[in-house]
Amino acid sequence: MGHLSGERLYEIFARQKREDRLEHIGTVSAPNPELARVYAWKTYDEATWFEMVVAPRDAFRSVNRDEVPFTLHPAETV
Amino acid sequence: MSSVRTDSFKSADQLSEPVREALAATLLSLADNKRILGMRYGEWILGAPTLESGIACSAMAQDEWGHGRILYATLKDFGLDAGVLEHERPSEEYLSSELLDSTIEEWPDLRALNLLFDAALSVQVEALSNSSYEPIHFKTRKLLEEERFHFEHGRGWALRLSETAAGREALEAAFRNAMGPSLRWFGRSEAGFGQLLEAAGVSAGDPDFLRQAWLDRVIPVLAEAGLEELAAEFEARSEIDWSGWNADRRRGGSGGSGGPDAETLARIRGDKNRSMLMD
Numbered sequence: 001m002g003h004l005s006g007e008r009l010y011e012i013f014a015r016q017k018r019e020d021r022l023e024h025i026g027t028v029s030a031p032n033p034e035l036a037r038v039y040a041w042k043t044y045d046e047a048t049w050f051e052m053v054v055a056p057r058d059a060f061r062s063v064n065r066d067e068v069p070f071t072l073h074p075a076e077t078v
Numbered sequence: 079m080s081s082v083r084t085d086s087f088k089s090a091d092q093l094s095e096p097v098r099e100a101l102a103a104t105l106l107s108l109a110d111n112k113r114i115l116g117m118r119y120g121e122w123i124l125g126a127p128t129l130e131s132g133i134a135c136s137a138m139a140q141d142e143w144g145h146g147r148i149l150y151a152t153l154k155d156f157g158l159d160a161g162v163l164e165h166e167r168p169s170e171e172y173l174s175s176e177l178l179d180s181t182i183e184e185w186p187d188l189r190a191l192n193l194l195f196d197a198a199l200s201v202q203v204e205a206l207s208n209s210s211y212e213p214i215h216f217k218t219r220k221l222l223e224e225e226r227f228h229f230e231h232g233r234g235w236a237l238r239l240s241e242t243a244a245g246r247e248a249l250e251a252a253f254r255n256a257m258g259p260s261l262r263w264f265g266r267s268e269a270g271f272g273q274l275l276e277a278a279g280v281s282a283g284d285p286d287f288l289r290q291a292w293l294d295r296v297i298p299v300l301a302e303a304g305l306e307e308l309a310a311e312f313e314a315r316s317e318i319d320w321s322g323w324n325a326d327r328r329r330g331g332s333g334g335s336g337g338p339d340a341e342t343l344a345r346i347r348g349d350k351n352r353s354m355l356m357d
Contacts, residue, residue, distance in 0.1 A: 006241070007128070028130050031241075034234030038227050039130040042137035 010036040011060070011070065012044060014052040022053065027070075085279065087211045090155040097278045100271035101211060102156040104202065104281070106163065107173040107328050109149035111199055113164075113346050114178040114338060115191060116142030121181060122188055134231050138192075141224045148217050155213060165347045169337030173326070176333025177259045180342065186239065186252035193232030194253065194260045194296055200225040201292045202264070202281075210279035233299045240303035250308055253300070257311070261318050262330050264289045270325055289315075 007029045013022040026044050030036035036054045044052070060069040090098050120139035126132040150160040177195055182188045200222065207218040239245035265272040265285035272288070275281035283291065293312060300309040322334030329336075337343075344350060 006238075029128065030130060030234075031238040032234055034230055034237060035130070038134055038231040038234060041227055042134045043130065045137065 007031050008036075009057040009070075010040065010054045011057050012040045012052065012054050014044065014047070014049045016047050017050050020050070022051065027057070028054075085210055087280075089213065090157075090211070093211065093278065093280070097274050097280060098156060100274045101280055102153060102158065103173065103271060103326065104206075104275065105149050105152055105156075105214075106158075108199055108202060109146045109153070109163070110172045110174040111178065111195075112142045112149065113146035114172075114174050114342060115196060115199070116140070116146060117342065117346055118178060118182050118188065118191060122185075127185060131235070135188075138228050138231065141228070145221050145224075148221070152214065152217060165349075165352070167347075169340075169343050170335075172337050172343075173328060174338060175259050175263060176329045176331065176336060177256055178338065178342075179333060179336055180339045184248075184252070186245075186248040187255070189232065189235050189239065189249060190252040190256035192228060193236055193299060194256045195263070196225070196228050196232065197295055198260045198263050198292050200229065201288050201295065205282040205288055205291075206280070208282060229295070233302075236299055236303040240305065246304060249303065250305055253305065253308055254311070257308075258319055258331065259329070259333070260292070261289060261312075261315055262320070262323065263328050264292070265325065265328065266320065266323070 008031075010028050010030055010033075011024060012026045012028065014025050015022050026040075028036055028039040028043055030039050033054070033056075036056075040052060040054045057070055062069050065071075087093050090101070093101065116139045119135045119142060122135040123132050123139065126135050150163050153163060154160055175195060177191060182191065203218050203221055203225070206214050207222065209215065236249060239249045267284075267286050270285070272281065272285035276284040276287070281288075297309045297312055300306070300312065319331055321330065322332060323330035324334045327334075338346065
């Protein structure tokens with residue numbers, strides 16, 4: 001996924017009920033954490049979320065692979 | 079600020095006539111401003127700098143139209159016909175800000191509406207959230223929850239644009255332009271609609287109190303964005319010009335006697351395809 005200069009990709013995790021686990025639900029591109037929060041909340045509004053969190057993709061560290069986290073299968077890359 | 083409420087009102091007919099009129103005008107002003115603000119956000123669904131900000135504009139447009147619809151419906155309790163309010167008034171009867179009269183051509187000007195004027199409306203709504211006029215209570219909750227994200231969007235974009243000298247300059251010009259009408263919108267310090275509402279416990283503060291609450295909200299963002307000089311001007315309220323002030327419509331300056339332009343009016347009223355609306 002390409003993004004504008006000055007922007008970072010943020011990964012979004014959410015759960016609908018307290019007893020649910022957080023699940024990865026999507027990604028937004030944003031220039032700062034403030035806008036990442038708004039974009040995440042307004043873009044992924046298909047459910048009434050109990051909790052939604054965002055983190056910059058580059059904050060994630062791969063545990064078992066050499067490639068950067070969240071790398072898609074080549075066929076899925078847009 | 080009245081911290082203890084002695085009376086509460088279950089319906090508008092329990093309010094004294096001057097308070098009833100002042101509250102109806104305040105609710106109508108909020109409804110009209112939100113209806114048109116929603117249209118202004120909506121005009122940027124396509125054309126916003128990024129896909130994400132276009133989606134945010136779309137969501138904020140929906141929020142504002144929803145808030146407008148709820149507020150117009152609230153006015154039924156005041157003997158007003160929501161259908162007439164939404165579809166049949168001429169421009170000069172709209173209680174909307176001069177900032178909203180015509181299409182917003184530049185992104186920084188939309189940022190000013192988002193961070194400054196939208197927040198002014200929210201401060202007024204918040205002041206009604208513990209109102210002695212009880213029917214408004216539960217209607218303010220969802221509205222204010224949604225508005226938190228509008229403010230955060232305004233803040234996020236202020237920080238973003240202020241990263242470059244050119245962006246900061248554009249932002250400063252747009253904010254300065256919106257400052258006067260936003261400061262003025264709360265009303266004059268002397269006796270008027272705001273003081274009546276405060277005295278009856280309908281609104282949590284008089285115009286000066288609400289103006290200060292708004293300043294307390296927006297000034298830290300201006301400072302965060304490196305616009306300290308502008309923040310000082312806001313604090314000094316140096317841009318309040320009461321010439322042309324129309325207290326009933328809460329607008330002033332050269333726009334005091336104006337109103338939404340013809341295209342805006344036709345679209346917010348839904349004129350073009352009204353014939354499609356069949357009973």
